[in-house]
Amino acid sequence: MVTEVLSGGIFGVDCRPVRVETDVSSGLPMFEMVGRLSAEVKEAAKRVRVALKNENISIPPKRITVNLAPADELKEGTGFDLPIAIGLLCAMEILPESMLKGTFVAGELALDGRVCSVRGVLPMMLRARELGAERCILPAENIREASVVDGVSVIGVKSIGEVLEIFGNGGREQAVVYKGGEMPVSSGFDAYEDFADISGQEGLKRAMVIAAAGFHNLIMIGPPGAGKSMAAKRLPGILPPMGKEEMLEVSKIYSAAGLLDDKNSLITKRPFVAPHHTVSYAALAGGGRNPVPGLISRAHKGVLFLDEVVHFSSQGLEILRQPMEERKIRIDRAQGSCEFPADFMLLAALNPCPCGNYPDSRLCRCTEDQVRRYLSKLSGPLLDRIDICVEMSRLKIGDVSGGAVIGRQYTSEGMREGVMRARMIQENRFKQGGISFNSRISPGELEKYISLGREEKHFMEKAYDRLHLSLRSYHKILRVARTIADVEESGEVKLIHLQEALCYRSIEDRYWR
Amino acid sequence: MHGTEKNSKTDRIYKMWLALLSEGLRADTPVILSEMMGGARAVFEATEKKLEACPYLTEKEKAEIIAGQKRGLPFDKTENWEKLGIGFAAYDDEEYPARLRTVTAPPYALWYRGSLPPEETGCVGIIGARSCSDYGRRSAEYFGRELAVAGIVVISGMAAGVDGISQGACLRSGGKSYGVLGSGPDVIYPRSNGGLYHELIKNGGVLSEFVPGTPAMAANFPRRNRIISALSDIILVIEARARSGTSITVNFALEQGRDVYALPGRVDDPLSAGCNRLIKDGAGVACCAEDIIEELKARLGSGRLLSGRKEVHSGTKFDDTPAPTRKHSAYGSENNLRQKMIRELMQDPCDADGLLMKIRDSGDFADLNIQMLMSELTGMEIEGALACRGGCYFVI
Numbered sequence: 001m002v003t004e005v006l007s008g009g010i011f012g013v014d015c016r017p018v019r020v021e022t023d024v025s026s027g028l029p030m031f032e033m034v035g036r037l038s039a040e041v042k043e044a045a046k047r048v049r050v051a052l053k054n055e056n057i058s059i060p061p062k063r064i065t066v067n068l069a070p071a072d073e074l075k076e077g078t079g080f081d082l083p084i085a086i087g088l089l090c091a092m093e094i095l096p097e098s099m100l101k102g103t104f105v106a107g108e109l110a111l112d113g114r115v116c117s118v119r120g121v122l123p124m125m126l127r128a129r130e131l132g133a134e135r136c137i138l139p140a141e142n143i144r145e146a147s148v149v150d151g152v153s154v155i156g157v158k159s160i161g162e163v164l165e166i167f168g169n170g171g172r173e174q175a176v177v178y179k180g181g182e183m184p185v186s187s188g189f190d191a192y193e194d195f196a197d198i199s200g201q202e203g204l205k206r207a208m209v210i211a212a213a214g215f216h217n218l219i220m221i222g223p224p225g226a227g228k229s230m231a232a233k234r235l236p237g238i239l240p241p242m243g244k245e246e247m248l249e250v251s252k253i254y255s256a257a258g259l260l261d262d263k264n265s266l267i268t269k270r271p272f273v274a275p276h277h278t279v280s281y282a283a284l285a286g287g288g289r290n291p292v293p294g295l296i297s298r299a300h301k302g303v304l305f306l307d308e309v310v311h312f313s314s315q316g317l318e319i320l321r322q323p324m325e326e327r328k329i330r331i332d333r334a335q336g337s338c339e340f341p342a343d344f345m346l347l348a349a350l351n352p353c354p355c356g357n358y359p360d361s362r363l364c365r366c367t368e369d370q371v372r373r374y375l376s377k378l379s380g381p382l383l384d385r386i387d388i389c390v391e392m393s394r395l396k397i398g399d400v401s402g403g404a405v406i407g408r409q410y411t412s413e414g415m416r417e418g419v420m421r422a423r424m425i426q427e428n429r430f431k432q433g434g435i436s437f438n439s440r441i442s443p444g445e446l447e448k449y450i451s452l453g454r455e456e457k458h459f460m461e462k463a464y465d466r467l468h469l470s471l472r473s474y475h476k477i478l479r480v481a482r483t484i485a486d487v488e489e490s491g492e493v494k495l496i497h498l499q500e501a502l503c504y505r506s507i508e509d510r511y512w513r
Numbered sequence: 514m515h516g517t518e519k520n521s522k523t524d525r526i527y528k529m530w531l532a533l534l535s536e537g538l539r540a541d542t543p544v545i546l547s548e549m550m551g552g553a554r555a556v557f558e559a560t561e562k563k564l565e566a567c568p569y570l571t572e573k574e575k576a577e578i579i580a581g582q583k584r585g586l587p588f589d590k591t592e593n594w595e596k597l598g599i600g601f602a603a604y605d606d607e608e609y610p611a612r613l614r615t616v617t618a619p620p621y622a623l624w625y626r627g628s629l630p631p632e633e634t635g636c637v638g639i640i641g642a643r644s645c646s647d648y649g650r651r652s653a654e655y656f657g658r659e660l661a662v663a664g665i666v667v668i669s670g671m672a673a674g675v676d677g678i679s680q681g682a683c684l685r686s687g688g689k690s691y692g693v694l695g696s697g698p699d700v701i702y703p704r705s706n707g708g709l710y711h712e713l714i715k716n717g718g719v720l721s722e723f724v725p726g727t728p729a730m731a732a733n734f735p736r737r738n739r740i741i742s743a744l745s746d747i748i749l750v751i752e753a754r755a756r757s758g759t760s761i762t763v764n765f766a767l768e769q770g771r772d773v774y775a776l777p778g779r780v781d782d783p784l785s786a787g788c789n790r791l792i793k794d795g796a797g798v799a800c801c802a803e804d805i806i807e808e809l810k811a812r813l814g815s816g817r818l819l820s821g822r823k824e825v826h827s828g829t830k831f832d833d834t835p836a837p838t839r840k841h842s843a844y845g846s847e848n849n850l851r852q853k854m855i856r857e858l859m860q861d862p863c864d865a866d867g868l869l870m871k872i873r874d875s876g877d878f879a880d881l882n883i884q885m886l887m888s889e890l891t892g893m894e895i896e897g898a899l900a901c902r903g904g905c906y907f908v909i
Contacts, residue, residue, distance in 0.1 A: 200866055200870070201866060202866055202869060202882075202883040203864070203865045203866045203883055203887065205883075206883050206884055206887075221903075221904070222904075352903055358903055359902060359903035359904075359905050362782075362783055364644075365644070367644050367673065368643070368644055368673050368674070368705070369673065369703060369705065390904075391864065391903060391904025391905075392864070392866075392904065393863070393864045393866070393867065393904065393905070459895070462895055463891075463895050466894075466895050466897070467894075467895065484884070495888075495892075496884075496885070496888045497888075498888075499887070499888030499889070499890075499891040499892050500884050500887045500888045500891070502891040502894075503865070503887040503888070503890060503891050
């Protein structure tokens, strides 16, 4: 008799469906597994045999063949133990075959029969729903993660024994059934520190609002102690909250990377990833024989913060170029290729020169050439992709003590309001557009979303000539101006918005003439 | 026998031979040698015995000369340089600058592209810090421009900062300028002044005592400074720290009997410390270009020196009507904010945040916010009233 159990393996951030077919027939006693299996999947036979024995089920001395179909794809991971065991139990008629209808199964077995957690439950659930499954049998430890997906009920099991209890002859078939679709509530913004802690630096705070509102890449240039890292840490606190689809998308990545646990079953806050500058390029991009998502994918829909960006290896920085353009990264390995989403907002910080004090001639003795060489570690193509550039200076002591009040009017809460206003406006604008932020407007669609009046057009022509802008930076300025207008709740992009946007234009136009 | 034309041409190769040899000799040896022996050719043909008899040659130098004699005349090298358009003037040549001949330890020969500074025109050497402030940049531009308009030649070192800025401004205003290099005349250093280098060759020249192909070496720069000061009638120091390469040039200038002028600066600005010190020690105060031009007139007598122009321009005064106010009288009273911004930035260039605090501190414009200020700044930048460098805005 042949049974068929629906399961799946993780490749990249997606789950590929796998049918576990089990046949028990007369012949020489053996336990055979076929279907292009990696070592850990082949070992499943031994784990299943011992686990069943320890649940007091002896495997009959018959010829048992397990096939993982489709047979041409490499199967990896430990999630096939439980489907094999259940398939075998059904084939042995210990469990009714009817239970397999519309059921997706995944889980690892310990020798004593316990069911252990697996990684990638979220993409599995999404795939199961797509395949029309009604319920999933999963390790109990993965329940919270799995219950995020609605439309499919989840049965969490702790051991093979529990499976027998629930589905066995005369079993109760109810146990812990989660209806699914449970959304953990976002924990709010209290967790983040407040921008009010930074005195002065209004220019930076304003730029942060705009960057957060339009998801623009931002670069901060300033001397040590100006508050770059402080501001970066506070940026997540003003980012617009994620929508449900976005949460699922991000959580899928974390699930595939095995980073979700009982406490964090769903990523509800925009990720903030801040690698140290010694990070290897593989860690940034992702990789491995069976590719796992890298840091840039973990920053998907969130912020990738590179502090002291010129100290990152140039190889690492150049890796960012393609993902910043295409919002995803493709990992090609001999085993096959997979794509990880990487739609992040780049936040970078650097000093203006090797000593950090340029252009303050009292402290800085770097030559112009040194400054140029230092900044040129950031390649042109990378700078091309950064919309907003803020230069900061160190506060004078008088500003800190007496003028601290000035900075206080910018609190995270006030800033968040501006961001949310702009967010709503953008949501309406891009209803049919397939994008969600101004920074993602393609050059071809600029005309459609950003129309300038006569005066504004004239001004931009003048600015284009005067400041020797490139066409690319011209486009960047338009996008940023659109976001500024949104923050100010102005339907049209006005002169004042364009002028402010020009203020944030890239350093390449200022330093590299 | 031989025509004088041919004679001078064959002489030239001997002079070049001696000039090439000078790398291994003490700085003043080639000049003394050629004077004592009666020309470079005599040195080349001098026997070992004759060299032994020279009391001022060290053993090492003697060996060097003998080795040079064995190597022979540098025909292949010089041919190549001629093709590149590199000129050559030895100490005893007619085109060798007279100003240079009279100072102590003059270089035996100059290699140059373009031309050598004219004898009859007044020359002002403008020198200063490589990394200068906006004040230095502005001033270097101003003096370069005004001196050019007055028909005065600007001499400098084609370095980054004050040197290059003043020379560039001079050339743009139709003047002539000469760059004295610390490398061979065919080596562009710093690379960022490549454009200026070619402009100088077109309207003036670049010259050096170093053999073509010599890379820019730190040790060479103090040496070339003595040529800058020697070629100038007046040395103008734009911006200098208390201890800097500029002071080397100033010392040479004083030794050589040249006048030194310095641009006064704020007393708490380290970039002006050197200049203020010079003024304290008795240097001339350069408040405007006229100060320099008048001095030059008095020094060299009548308008003869300012040749090439029919009329002597005295240049506009630097400090009477600051350029921005002139440019922005258009703002009038209806744009108080812009006027206020100009006033504040004239006093002290700063970034947008700093400017915001200053304006707020003054009590006016209570409802001014950063975004309004930033758009005003950009507007003014595009109109050409302001410039921005490293986030710092300043009036131009």
